[in-house]
Amino acid sequence: MPKIRKIEALPVMPKQQRTAAYVRVSSGKDAMLHSLSAQISYYSGLIQQNPEWQYVGVYADEAISGTKDDRDNFQRLMDNCREGRIDLIITKSISRFARNTVTLLQTTRELKELGVDVYFEEQNIHTLSPTGEMMLTLLASFAQEESRSTSENMKWRIQKNFEEGKPWSGLIFGYRYENGRFVIVPDEAEVVKSIFNMYISGMGRGSIAAKLNNDDKRTRRGAGWTSKKIAVILRNYNYTGNLLLQKTYRKDYMTKRSIPNNGELPKYHAEGTHEPIISVDEFEKVQNLMRARSEKYGKSKCNNLYPFSGLMICGCCGKRFRRKTVANGIVWICSTYNSLGKAYCPSKQVPDQILTSVTSEVLGGFSYELVQSRIQEITVCDNNRLVFVLDDGTEIERIWQDRSRRESWTPEMKEAARRKSLERSRENA
Secondary structure, three states: OOOOOOOOOOOOOOOOEEEEEEEEEOOOOHHHHHHHHHHHHHHHHHHHOOOOEEEEEEEEEEOOOOOOOOOHHHHHHHHHHHOOOOOEEEEOOHHHHOOOHHHHHHHHHHHHHOOOEEEEOOOOEEOOOOOHHHHHHHHHHHHHHHHHHHHHHHHHHHHHHHHOOOOOOOOOOOEEEEOOEEEEOHHHHHHHHHHHHHHHOOOOHHHHHHHHHHOOOOOOOOOOOOHHHHHHHHHOHHHHOOEEEOOEEEOOOOOOOEEEOOOOOOOEEEOOOOOOOOOHHHHHHHHHHHHHHHHHHOOOHHHOOOOOOOOEEEOOOOOEEEEEEEOOEEEEEEHHHHHHOOOOOOOOOEEHHHHHHHHHHHHOOOOHHHHHHHEEEEEEEOOOEEEEEEOOOOEEEEEOOOOOHHHHOOHHHHHHHHHHHHHHHHHHO
16 A cells, blocks of 8 residues: 655745835935934845845935925835835834825825835834824824924024124135124135226126136136126125125925015115125125116016026036937936037036926926026036035035936836837847
């Protein structure tokens, strides 16, 4: 009689959860960026060392507030969840994920419908747990209140500085900022004086810029002068030794959008706060001349077709950037590079989507009117640097990240690649 041998079935291996992490720091300072790097390393190791998890990646955003919804890598994380690539998201705390209660709940509810769990380490909450949403609502309200309190404290400090005649920003050509005061930089101050004198003598802004460039006079960052930069100098009241403060303000702590102060809040006129470079009479004379010339020759900014039209300057050759549609979307490109190639200008094109995102971060919002009214100029420098010159002369620098090859592919490009792959497969069959 044949013997029957029982074969034990192999144990069913549990399916690994496809796991990602999200990290964010709210400041672009070196210490914060170091912290961001450490967090990325920590979560990469944590996920890869857990046998129940399949590592998907760490999504990281720099210097973007948790009260805003335009975080590039956060949106990429959400897109990947919608595509069914992620089962679990790990993040440090609710405040790192979002400080806006409404946004937090909308996001976690969408993820819940997609079957994606979010684990907040600090609060030890899983959103797919029975009590997850109740706890999130309560704790997110505290986080949002903390954000509001921080904003109010910042407003109070700025208000006290304004009342004491202290400027909010010290980045003005001609001065350096020391202990809350402007101190003259002699070489730069001489350039400022010459700009005012040349304009009063009848020279136009373009001619002044050309003369300074021919004389090898450079901006603080070593770039050439342009008509826009000359206009920023000529409109800056701070060169009179006085300050006009709170010309703009932020309406609320949620949007962080700066808008012109048309009487909603008091403006502060502080006299004799620092050594003047030009007199008040010279400044007023220039303003009258600029108005007269604008009425005679000028064109309204609103004639520009796109928000960035006329604003972007190449830091390599000094020419304007123009809008262009290429295979993978809309970009802004130097006119020299576009016409003559890299041999004549080594500048990089800037994707319109990235430019819009960075500008929104700088201004606290984005619209055609806001960009055209608040920004005097954007210099596109090497190493992915954008230098924004605002209407009050303030300079703000931001560094943008190149899109990955996968992100830069349009649906049409992906479809074309898919068809080519199918054709190759048929040929090899």
